[in-house]
Amino acid sequence: MDYVSALVPPITMAAFFIALVVTIVKTQGGPNKAKEDAAVDAALARAESAQQQGGTSAP
16 A cells, blocks of 8 residues: 555646646637736836836846
8 A cells, every 4th residue: 555655646746737737728818818918018118117227237
């Protein structure tokens, strides 16, 4: 029975990982893709403008 208790955690983790990947793939695109892309673009623009306003260079 030691082999069963040794295999349960990796099998459980693999099942959860597969479920996570399936969920991520299913939620890509769709009707909210444009809104998500716009939100990311806006955040990147804010970060870029803040970096330019600060005038400091990255280390």
